[in-house]
Amino acid sequence: MSKQAATKKNTISWLADVVKKYLVLLSLFSTFLALPIGFYFNKTITSIKPLISNTILLLAFLTILPSMIQLKTEGLLKSMKKFKEILLSLLYVFAVSPLLAYLIAPTLGDPHIGVGYFAANIVPASSASIGYVLIAGGSIELATVLAVSTLILGIPLIPVILGLYSRSVSVSVPMEPVINSLVEVLVLPLILGQLTRYILIKRRGTPYVDRIIKPHLSLATMLSMLALVFVLVLNQAMTIINKPMLALTVIAYQSIVIVVLLLVSTLVSKALKISYEDHQAVAMISVTKNQSVAAAMTTAALGPQSALAPALIPIIQPVLTIAYLNAEDWIRRFLKS
Numbered sequence: 001m002s003k004q005a006a007t008k009k010n011t012i013s014w015l016a017d018v019v020k021k022y023l024v025l026l027s028l029f030s031t032f033l034a035l036p037i038g039f040y041f042n043k044t045i046t047s048i049k050p051l052i053s054n055t056i057l058l059l060a061f062l063t064i065l066p067s068m069i070q071l072k073t074e075g076l077l078k079s080m081k082k083f084k085e086i087l088l089s090l091l092y093v094f095a096v097s098p099l100l101a102y103l104i105a106p107t108l109g110d111p112h113i114g115v116g117y118f119a120a121n122i123v124p125a126s127s128a129s130i131g132y133v134l135i136a137g138g139s140i141e142l143a144t145v146l147a148v149s150t151l152i153l154g155i156p157l158i159p160v161i162l163g164l165y166s167r168s169v170s171v172s173v174p175m176e177p178v179i180n181s182l183v184e185v186l187v188l189p190l191i192l193g194q195l196t197r198y199i200l201i202k203r204r205g206t207p208y209v210d211r212i213i214k215p216h217l218s219l220a221t222m223l224s225m226l227a228l229v230f231v232l233v234l235n236q237a238m239t240i241i242n243k244p245m246l247a248l249t250v251i252a253y254q255s256i257v258i259v260v261l262l263l264v265s266t267l268v269s270k271a272l273k274i275s276y277e278d279h280q281a282v283a284m285i286s287v288t289k290n291q292s293v294a295a296a297m298t299t300a301a302l303g304p305q306s307a308l309a310p311a312l313i314p315i316i317q318p319v320l321t322i323a324y325l326n327a328e329d330w331i332r333r334f335l336k337s
Contacts, residue, residue: 016219020135023222023322030230031315038237045234052235059228061189066217067130068193069200069209070140080145085274085282089146090153092261092286097121098161100257105165108249116306117250118165120294120313121257122158124150129288131221136325138280144190146285158297229318232291236311243308250312258320261287269335276332288321289313 019026038045045052080086101121105114125147133143200209233240240247262283269279295310324331 012219013215016215016222019219019222021326023135023226024319024326026226027229027319027322030226031233031319034230034233035237035240038234039241042238045237052231055231056228056235057184059224059231061184062224063131063221063228065189065193066221067134067140067143068189069197070134070193070214070217078141082142082145082278084272085142085278086146086149088265088268088272088274089150089282089286092265092282093124093150094122094153094157094161096264097257097261097286097289098165100260102165104253104257108246108253111166112306113246113308115162115166116294116298117253117309119158119162119298119306120254120289120291120309122154122161123290123294123297124154125285125288125290129284131225132284132288132321132325133281134221135218136280136284136328137277138284139277140281142278143281143285146281150285225318229314232311232314239308239311240315246308247312250309251316254309254313255316255320258287258317262320262324266331266334274335276335279331279335283324284321288317291317 098118098121101118105118108114108117130140130143130147133140197209200213265279265283265286268274269282274282291310291314294313295307298306298310
């Protein structure tokens with residue numbers, strides 16, 4: 001390796017470490033920067049909704065692609081045998097999270113907003129979830145298995161669970177957004193990422209992919225994630241500013257749900273002697289939700305008002321998740337003790 005290449009590598013590694021260290025502050029900065037911009041340029045943003053939607057999709061894709069380049073396919077089959085971790089993740093996604101939302105949603109007043117909040121807590125993992133796992137140093141292979149499992153099982157389970165909550169309301173749950181989300185932000189990055197990995201290994205060797213460019217991939221994930229937070233908040237700035245108390249209530253409620261799920265998953269992982277790497281895969285895939293799917297689903301079923309919660313949750317979800325990731329050293333020690 002030339003001196004210039006080594007210097008560039010060290011610079012990228014340093015920058016990746018800095019961004020990871022201050023990721024919570026940078027997420028808050030992205031959020032608070034997007035609010036005034038979204039408010040003052042609301043008309044412009046409204047007029048370019050398709051562009052905003054495509055930008056969100058692109059950023060979600062860019063967030064997950066680096067993880068898929070790091071994915072070791074040979075470890076994927078091994079992860080499929082981790083039945084304990086897979087069962088735990090399914091319980092968190094389709095039992096614990098819906099139960100917490102079931103207790104909270106009715107207190108929001110408007111039943112449509114309540115259904116939207118409930119829907120926001122029963123959708124599978126977000127497109128950024130595997131990116132979180134990469135940042136945390138968790139098992140990408142297990143995270144991918146869990147993400148695919150929850151997405152596939154979510155197709156038949158989401159209408160059933162949502163129907164149990166909103167039995168008094170006629171709700172038609174569209175499955176197309178779930179299927180599109182699976183294809184666009186998981187299947188496509190998986191195919192392109194593995195193709196890229198194969199080509200790089202053939203040309204440069206396995207150590208190049210698994211060690212040398214790892215800081216580059218981690219940095220790309222974090223920067224894409226910060227940009228995604230900015231665009232999501234930008235898109236919903238008027239809703240947040242016009243209904244501040246309701247917005248704060250939704251954010252506070254979701255903060256409770258996320259913290260409870262993270263605490264429960266950490267305690268259960270310790271009790272069952274689950275490794276740090278596998279725990280982070282289970283926690284990130286189970287706690288973070290694909291609010292793009294929830295927003296599309298509730299808007300199609302009940303109208304834009306019901307999508308308030310899916311619009312607001314992306315503000316707090318990455319902040320709390322990143323805060324948890326920054327407790328990496330403590331979590332490692334706790335799970336080993």
